[in-house]
Amino acid sequence: ADTIKIGVAGPMTGANATFGEQVWTGVSAYIKDVNAAGGVEGKQIELVKGDDACEPKQAVAVANRFVDQDKVQAVVGHFCSSSTIPAAEIYNDAGILTVTPSSTNPIVTDRGFDTMFRTCGRDDQQAVVAGSFILDTLKLTKIALIHDKDTYGQGLVDALKQTLAERGVAPVLYEGLTRGERDFNALVTKIKSSGAEAVYFGGLIPEAGPLIRQLHEQGLSVKFVSGDALAQAEIVTSAGGPQNLTNVYYSSAADPLKDPETADAQAALKKENIAPDNYTLFGYASAQTIVAALQGTKDGDVKSQIEWLRNNDVKSAVGKLAWNDKGDVKDFKFVFYKFDDKGTPVASN
Amino acid sequence: MRDAVLEVENVTMRFGGIVANRNVSFKVKQGDITALIGPNGAGKTTIFNCITGFYRASEGRIVLQSNGRSCNIGDLITKPIVGGSHLVTRAGIARTFQNIRLFKEMSVVENLLIAQHLATTNNLLSGIFKTPRFRRTEVEAIDRAYYWLGQMNLLEDANRLAGQLPYGRQRRLEIARAMCTSPKLICLDEPAAGLNPSETRELSQVIRRLRSDHDLTVLVIEHDMGLVMSIADHIVVLDHGEVISDGTPSEVANDPAVIAAYLGVSEEEVTA
Amino acid sequence: MDFYILAQQLVNGITLGTIYGLIAVGYTMVYGVIRMINFAHGDVYMVSAYIAAITLAVLSFFGVQSVPFALVSVLVITCFVTGVYGWAIERVAYSPLRGSTKLAPLISAIGISLMLQSYVQIAQGARDQGVPILISGAFRFGTEKDFAQITYMQVVILLASIIAMAILTYVINHTQIGRQCRATQQNRAISAVLGVNTDRIISTVFVIGASTAAVGGTLVTFNYGSFNFFIGFVMGIKAFTAAVLGGIGSLPGAILGGLLLGLTEALFAGYVSTDYKDVFAFALLIIILFFRPYGLLGRPEIHKV
Amino acid sequence: MSTAATASKPLLEFVGVEAHYGAIQALKTVDVYICAGEIVSLIGANGAGKTTLLSTIFGVPRASSGQIRHRGEDISRLPTNKIARRGIALVPEGRQIYQDMTVEENLMMGTTAIGMSHFEEDRTAMFDLFPRLKERRNQTAGTMSGGEQQMLAIARALMARPELILFDEPSLGLAPLVVKRVFEVLAEIAAMGKTIFLVEQNANHALKLSQRAYVMVNGKIQLSGDSASLLDNEDVRKAYLGLH
Amino acid sequence: MENALKSHLVMKLAKEALFTFVIALIVLGPISGLVLEGFSFRNELARALALAGTVAAGRVLVSLALSTAIGSSLLQRFSRNSGGGVTVKTGKEKFPYPLLALVIVAGLAFPAFADKYYLGVAILALIYVLLGLGLNIVVGLAGLLDLGFVAFYAVGAYLLALGSQYLGLGFWSALLIAPFLAGLFGMILAFPVLRMHGDYLAIVTLGFGEIIRLVLTNWLEFTGGPNGAPAPPPTLFGLEFTRTARQGGVPFHEYFGIPYSADYKFWLIYIVLFLVVCAVVYAVHRLRAMPLGRLWEALREDEIACRSLGVNHVFTKLSAFMLGASTGGLAGVFFAVHQGFVNPTSFTFFESALILAIVVLGGLGSTVGVILAALVLTILPEVLRDFAEYRVFVFGILMVVMMIWKPRGLVRITRPAFFPSTSSATAMHVNQPLEVAR
Numbered sequence A: 001a002d003t004i005k006i007g008v009a010g011p012m013t014g015a016n017a018t019f020g021e022q023v024w025t026g027v028s029a030y031i032k033d034v035n036a037a038g039g040v041e042g043k044q045i046e047l048v049k050g051d052d053a054c055e056p057k058q059a060v061a062v063a064n065r066f067v068d069q070d071k072v073q074a075v076v077g078h079f080c081s082s083s084t085i086p087a088a089e090i091y092n093d094a095g096i097l098t099v100t101p102s103s104t105n106p107i108v109t110d111r112g113f114d115t116m117f118r119t120c121g122r123d124d125q126q127a128v129v130a131g132s133f134i135l136d137t138l139k140l141t142k143i144a145l146i147h148d149k150d151t152y153g154q155g156l157v158d159a160l161k162q163t164l165a166e167r168g169v170a171p172v173l174y175e176g177l178t179r180g181e182r183d184f185n186a187l188v189t190k191i192k193s194s195g196a197e198a199v200y201f202g203g204l205i206p207e208a209g210p211l212i213r214q215l216h217e218q219g220l221s222v223k224f225v226s227g228d229a230l231a232q233a234e235i236v237t238s239a240g241g242p243q244n245l246t247n248v249y250y251s252s253a254a255d256p257l258k259d260p261e262t263a264d265a266q267a268a269l270k271k272e273n274i275a276p277d278n279y280t281l282f283g284y285a286s287a288q289t290i291v292a293a294l295q296g297t298k299d300g301d302v303k304s305q306i307e308w309l310r311n312n313d314v315k316s317a318v319g320k321l322a323w324n325d326k327g328d329v330k331d332f333k334f335v336f337y338k339f340d341d342k343g344t345p346v347a348s349n
Numbered sequence B: 001m002r003d004a005v006l007e008v009e010n011v012t013m014r015f016g017g018i019v020a021n022r023n024v025s026f027k028v029k030q031g032d033i034t035a036l037i038g039p040n041g042a043g044k045t046t047i048f049n050c051i052t053g054f055y056r057a058s059e060g061r062i063v064l065q066s067n068g069r070s071c072n073i074g075d076l077i078t079k080p081i082v083g084g085s086h087l088v089t090r091a092g093i094a095r096t097f098q099n100i101r102l103f104k105e106m107s108v109v110e111n112l113l114i115a116q117h118l119a120t121t122n123n124l125l126s127g128i129f130k131t132p133r134f135r136r137t138e139v140e141a142i143d144r145a146y147y148w149l150g151q152m153n154l155l156e157d158a159n160r161l162a163g164q165l166p167y168g169r170q171r172r173l174e175i176a177r178a179m180c181t182s183p184k185l186i187c188l189d190e191p192a193a194g195l196n197p198s199e200t201r202e203l204s205q206v207i208r209r210l211r212s213d214h215d216l217t218v219l220v221i222e223h224d225m226g227l228v229m230s231i232a233d234h235i236v237v238l239d240h241g242e243v244i245s246d247g248t249p250s251e252v253a254n255d256p257a258v259i260a261a262y263l264g265v266s267e268e269e270v271t272a
Numbered sequence C: 001m002d003f004y005i006l007a008q009q010l011v012n013g014i015t016l017g018t019i020y021g022l023i024a025v026g027y028t029m030v031y032g033v034i035r036m037i038n039f040a041h042g043d044v045y046m047v048s049a050y051i052a053a054i055t056l057a058v059l060s061f062f063g064v065q066s067v068p069f070a071l072v073s074v075l076v077i078t079c080f081v082t083g084v085y086g087w088a089i090e091r092v093a094y095s096p097l098r099g100s101t102k103l104a105p106l107i108s109a110i111g112i113s114l115m116l117q118s119y120v121q122i123a124q125g126a127r128d129q130g131v132p133i134l135i136s137g138a139f140r141f142g143t144e145k146d147f148a149q150i151t152y153m154q155v156v157i158l159l160a161s162i163i164a165m166a167i168l169t170y171v172i173n174h175t176q177i178g179r180q181c182r183a184t185q186q187n188r189a190i191s192a193v194l195g196v197n198t199d200r201i202i203s204t205v206f207v208i209g210a211s212t213a214a215v216g217g218t219l220v221t222f223n224y225g226s227f228n229f230f231i232g233f234v235m236g237i238k239a240f241t242a243a244v245l246g247g248i249g250s251l252p253g254a255i256l257g258g259l260l261l262g263l264t265e266a267l268f269a270g271y272v273s274t275d276y277k278d279v280f281a282f283a284l285l286i287i288i289l290f291f292r293p294y295g296l297l298g299r300p301e302i303h304k305v
Numbered sequence D: 001m002s003t004a005a006t007a008s009k010p011l012l013e014f015v016g017v018e019a020h021y022g023a024i025q026a027l028k029t030v031d032v033y034i035c036a037g038e039i040v041s042l043i044g045a046n047g048a049g050k051t052t053l054l055s056t057i058f059g060v061p062r063a064s065s066g067q068i069r070h071r072g073e074d075i076s077r078l079p080t081n082k083i084a085r086r087g088i089a090l091v092p093e094g095r096q097i098y099q100d101m102t103v104e105e106n107l108m109m110g111t112t113a114i115g116m117s118h119f120e121e122d123r124t125a126m127f128d129l130f131p132r133l134k135e136r137r138n139q140t141a142g143t144m145s146g147g148e149q150q151m152l153a154i155a156r157a158l159m160a161r162p163e164l165i166l167f168d169e170p171s172l173g174l175a176p177l178v179v180k181r182v183f184e185v186l187a188e189i190a191a192m193g194k195t196i197f198l199v200e201q202n203a204n205h206a207l208k209l210s211q212r213a214y215v216m217v218n219g220k221i222q223l224s225g226d227s228a229s230l231l232d233n234e235d236v237r238k239a240y241l242g243l244h
Numbered sequence E: 001m002e003n004a005l006k007s008h009l010v011m012k013l014a015k016e017a018l019f020t021f022v023i024a025l026i027v028l029g030p031i032s033g034l035v036l037e038g039f040s041f042r043n044e045l046a047r048a049l050a051l052a053g054t055v056a057a058g059r060v061l062v063s064l065a066l067s068t069a070i071g072s073s074l075l076q077r078f079s080r081n082s083g084g085g086v087t088v089k090t091g092k093e094k095f096p097y098p099l100l101a102l103v104i105v106a107g108l109a110f111p112a113f114a115d116k117y118y119l120g121v122a123i124l125a126l127i128y129v130l131l132g133l134g135l136n137i138v139v140g141l142a143g144l145l146d147l148g149f150v151a152f153y154a155v156g157a158y159l160l161a162l163g164s165q166y167l168g169l170g171f172w173s174a175l176l177i178a179p180f181l182a183g184l185f186g187m188i189l190a191f192p193v194l195r196m197h198g199d200y201l202a203i204v205t206l207g208f209g210e211i212i213r214l215v216l217t218n219w220l221e222f223t224g225g226p227n228g229a230p231a232p233p234p235t236l237f238g239l240e241f242t243r244t245a246r247q248g249g250v251p252f253h254e255y256f257g258i259p260y261s262a263d264y265k266f267w268l269i270y271i272v273l274f275l276v277v278c279a280v281v282y283a284v285h286r287l288r289a290m291p292l293g294r295l296w297e298a299l300r301e302d303e304i305a306c307r308s309l310g311v312n313h314v315f316t317k318l319s320a321f322m323l324g325a326s327t328g329g330l331a332g333v334f335f336a337v338h339q340g341f342v343n344p345t346s347f348t349f350f351e352s353a354l355i356l357a358i359v360v361l362g363g364l365g366s367t368v369g370v371i372l373a374a375l376v377l378t379i380l381p382e383v384l385r386d387f388a389e390y391r392v393f394v395f396g397i398l399m400v401v402m403m404i405w406k407p408r409g410l411v412r413i414t415r416p417a418f419f420p421s422t423s424s425a426t427a428m429h430v431n432q433p434l435e436v437a438r
């Protein structure tokens, strides 16, 4: 073929469409530059969009389509862990390099599929960081754990619960809320009556925003800690404005914007007038990873690509990435952020 | 002396505050055609519904003598889990409705086959694998349906949708359907309503034939006094939910209470 | 302490329940006239949330400062635009199906629901949106540490809902148009013969349903401050549940059903488990319908045989 | 046929009307006219198409060809509710009262075409005509007996102060006493100067009451003429009066 | 005269266009014209005007097309079409055996020509055929509006996933157990449901479906919660379809000494599924000609009349629920084995709605219709992939359009004709009493 096809799979429709959009934006921004610079080995890269709406059923269809119809050589995706898990099996069978920008569930790489890599962290890594942040930095021990009963959120909270248990701390509250709802007042009152000093929330903005706002409205001054899903600009509007974010912290990759390694990517995005949203960066980084592997191996063989990724670093939009044998990023650095009075995230401590 | 097939004893039926039947008692004798008449709203349909198990009488009891056994309708419909009005049909009472209730989007024959399901329902597998026994019962059921269509003069409509039939034919089909459950007692609620005089005459012959050829007892509600007077052996008159008269046609027709409440005219004028 | 927690949960439940009730009204009324479960209703509510936020943004762009004025004008404009939505949807997707099977409009409604969601997503983006806090502060009862509160916004919600419901109840029970609605519900063919413009009545009902959803949508938007194109789904199912709980077709039933559902959720979440609160709510629904097959205030269809 | 009507201009006129239910043709080139102040009856066997004829006036089903003229205007394409507002009322087959409304609300609905201004007055008149309804004014109509419902249906139609009233088998399922009463009421209504178009199975009563009549067979008008002459017609007597 | 007519038409069209434009502007204006950005907005009014203009122009075009001769004749045919309902066969129709044989052969040969993507789509389509057939028993035949059908689908799918995890069940044993287990769930649901009428039944089934999904989501220890549970791949006589044996057997390709391909697994699933679908189609076809199937339909038409004929409506409904549920359970097993992984997001209310759409679009009660509709509604979203994010939008529009085009479904229902066994049958049985099981 005279082009190299790369599939980009994620939720382009449905409840999580906003993330799919970000990943797509990031990937296409990078690939555009690569193509402009002559492509890989003189071949242009062609992107194929696959919408799985975060449904496993569609994820499998998309994966089969990528493999059999579009004959892609690599895949960025999928977004949700619950989509990545069934799809990874198909890519692995077909020998296609797969890099997910966002599936943090440990199972994704723990199943021993060689072709599976991720540019994001793992829930259990993030949980360890969160545990020590709450216990050691904030020095709080009465913790309420709230999740959204979804793969990402619950995975994170359960891992944290495990971490806390290892430190001998039991949560004062462990509850799951329902995605799509907006009224968490009952839960907030329950948090209040539990006497929690910190709330750890595993979930996404649509629920995190109202939860933060309602905590404020009911006059609770607990610390609100959450994961990398909060690294989105709309948390400010969603939570009702910067004044509600004073006690909010979230962990995310070490601020890519500050990392000198990411300067090129920053500039590239800025040139295109693209907002450096969290998953735009991870999408960008995933695309960089794949292109790097393709350029580094040249023979088009997936085995050597895997080998190459295990042995080389990639300078990416989220910092320098290196992988272990499972496909997880080595020493993925999570850093905690809080918000200044304009609602811009700043590294805490 | 013939036995009573059905005994209605002191039945009272209330709907909230409204008393639709008060202390109604009458007997239906084996092989008789008994007519139930009375002004609109007298409670005729309501007592029918009690007899056929669609309502549970608030007080009193209704007893059916069938195959040498007597069964209490009230007990049948209140049996736990399996109970219900369908047991009343199985005990031998069939009925038609004041407002026709056919399976409109099914064919005429299918309407009759459904009425025979008790004889034809084999187990699931025999039907799926078309066992010989299944085929035999199915053929028998179809033949029986055609027999009743012939009896009711509906043969040419056999494979039309029931809902497409003209009203008069729908009435007859409803009777044929009821007959397919092979009842001991058939309850007809205003079978002649909407029929013209010649059709009504035909209907009265059908009813007579049901009684004579098929050993059937008939209980009929009707406002057409011509029909009632010509076929009934026995008439029960209800007014305001109570029995005001009970006897032979001539006794009832001359009962001043009945004339005042219902007929409004003397008997001669009615039969003329 | 416990007392305040209980009081707080009651406040939470009642506020939530009122909103369920407002949205449930749309289901109940539409069901009443054309016996159809309007599955697109939740998404009409979602659209109204967007319209409310857009209106507010436009008002503040033109420098409107007064909060009561902003609130009232947002409410009015949102009701109007959403009402037109209700009207248009009925014309386009349901009225051509009049007189066909009962389920055809149901499927059409599902199609409309997908369309609305997708349309809003494409036009406005998938990300979460928000509105600034307009009214803050609360009435507090109790001590500095132990207290129950009702926010001013919650008070506004309750007042607005009560007013909306009172107007609606009056219209349905005591005006010509209300009687015509009920008549059309019971027997459309004969109503037309008596001179009722049944098409207009059906449209009216859709407009009323959409407008009450818009009241709900506006209040929710101001109270919770955030929404996205997907909020219609969960709210739709909840409100539908409330409508059935109260007896679908019955206006007071919708309110009662909403309140019951809201309170159940708040108390179960507060005292037992948030995880299983929906399981409990649905189980309660099944149990109530088992003993009252027509809902709490629903009138049984008369089975005069 | 329609030329016969030139003497007094017909109030309602069917000119070559046909109607279909899906593939079934229910009316075949029907020509019928009714002049103001007349009582005209239509008799025919079950399924002849009598009800269909009445319903096409209101456009359900729509006439597939031909015209239905009211005061000389073609109304066959008007929406149903507009037709009602022209002073035509129907007492439908099977009563069709509002089951869940009270008797009184049913009467209120009857005024839809003219508004509520005469309601009190007309209601009193109806209660005089049907004292039974007065007793039951707050009962849910669906729980009343057939006869009571029929009276309510007639009263409801009268509430619109119509000029032309269409009756579809008003005696169906009624006790003899009530049938008598209904026909008395029909006569009273006629005496008020209203035009009546009566569809009946009860040919005897209908022909005695009306001035002119039509006989319908299989969707076609087979016979028409003075009621008195039809009463003497041998075929009519045989088929519809049950006499030999 | 001619001119007057024309200008009248033009006036009418202009009015129509203006009206549509104004309505479209009110409806579309705010959402597509003013895009929210933070607490402020971005002006896209040009887009809104363009959209409203397009809508108005479309409306005018449609009106114009309909006012032409061809258009109006189309419209007439269209309205005729939708008016028709059920018809009875004449009894002379020939059963299309050659066509049937062709379909079966083509179906069996399909994997030989298709790649994995087409095969995957075909498997999904067949799963929905199965689901449609199951729900058709409940909704189409018995007339019970079930909005929680997905519950039984979930039961089947989780049976395989959890069964293999806890009990060591494999694909084949799950396939055998699933109908019974799902049927049992159907029975549990049926008891509270059967007292209810019409739409109350709908909400209770919806609630049941949600309860099942919520329990699957919340009961972390048992079901794996949102993370779901893996489902084992199928085996054939103990041979596995994985690259290396995992369930303690021999891999298929090693046994036959052929190179490994992931396709074998899908071939097996497809063939088994196809045969199961054929069997279910046959069973449903038979059921409709059996007393039980007829009773379901009678119950749909008039429950009171059924009771007056001695039909135990409770048991009859129960049987419909259970058989429908069983079919749904079967479909679930295939889904799980095809996905290799199940989690609650596959069993949302939307899934129930989609299955219902299949049944309604197919024509309530029509088996052929359900099959067609299932194929259309599963293949359509795949075809629409080229529309990218407009996919769902277009799908929604098509759903509405299809309903308006064929409100009674793709296939018209016909009723079988029956004839007596002999011409003199009507004279028989005169005094032969019916042997009724009392």
Ligand SMILES: Nc1ncnc2c1ncn2[C@@H]1O[C@H](COP(=O)(O)OP(=O)(O)OP(=O)(O)O)[C@@H](O)[C@H]1O
Binding pocket: B015, B018, B019, B020, B038, B039, B040, B041, B042, B043, B044, B045, B046, B047, B098, C302, C303, C304, D143, D144, D145, D146, D147, D148, D173
């Ligand atoms: N389900 C019900 N709920 C309330 N009242 C009822 C119900 N069924 C009947 N009634 C009342 O009981 C009385 C008797 O009604 P029923 O239908 O038995 O009269 P009927 O004698 O059959 O009259 P008709 O000859 O007009 O059919 C009526 O006044 C009616 O209002």
Ligand SMILES: Nc1ncnc2c1ncn2[C@@H]1O[C@H](COP(=O)(O)OP(=O)(O)OP(=O)(O)O)[C@@H](O)[C@H]1O
Binding pocket: B163, B164, B165, B166, B167, B168, B194, D021, D022, D024, D026, D044, D045, D046, D047, D048, D049, D050, D051, D052, D053, D093, D201
């Ligand atoms: N909704 C319908 N769909 C299909 N066919 C119909 C429909 N209504 C009536 N028909 C058919 O049209 C024909 C005329 O029916 P119509 O009801 O007008 O007769 P009718 O003279 O009023 O009879 P009846 O005395 O029984 O009231 C009948 O053959 C009937 O089967």
Ligand SMILES: [Mg+2]
Binding pocket: B044, B045, B046, B098, D146
């Ligand atoms: Mg009666």
Ligand SMILES: [Mg+2]
Binding pocket: D050, D051, D052, D093, D168
């Ligand atoms: Mg008629």
